Amino acid sequence: MTKFADHDAYIAAAPESFQPLLVQLRAQVAKALPDAEEIIAYDMPGFGFGESIIVGYAAFSKQCGLYVSKDAITAHADDIATAGLKATKTGVTFSPRKPIPDGLVGKLALASRESLGR
Template identity: 65%
Template sequence: MSDHAAYIAEAAESLRPLLEQVRAQLSASLPDADEVMKYNMPGFQVRGSIVAGYAAFSRQCGLYLSPGAITALADDIAAAGLKASKTGVTFSARKPIPDDLVRQLAQASRTDLGV
């Protein structure tokens, strides 16, 4: 897969709008980041560090960030009714991730990584 648009186009139709929205929010939050593909997943890279990535699965999507970003915003993630792992937040069409939370997570990840 060569780029983000191709990745999104190959995702399940019901998940494409979610992926487009997350991509747009990450792009706006990290204007100096390069869009890259790493580990078959679209991501945003700043000075050699992947600040954020996202992926589609069969019924949900994931947003992947630094562990410090997840920890720093754990209360906001829970308040949005979303589940988080050490490095990711899962969301779906039934429970989308709020735009402002995507932006906050991207900035927190960048700060955590020092880029």
């Protein structure tokens, strides 16, 4: 498995069609969590404080994912459904055909931070 030095390297290695989504996602999370550090954990880019990961994201072959706390997913389940996106206990999947709305990214990032006490 490839190890990535930073967010830029991860995004550059992602499928080309997902790169603009990942750039936008990164910007929206950074805007929502301006004091968080950009980190690489579990071979994925994320934002956090020290060892605490608040938000992570990833690109796969057919979709991308935004990973937050389970409480953030629960709190915004209606918003996720309204956006036509699918959620797991800790993530929301999206694609170029169905991108994740910027406002939802911010809500999920802030809710994840709050639920993790950071």
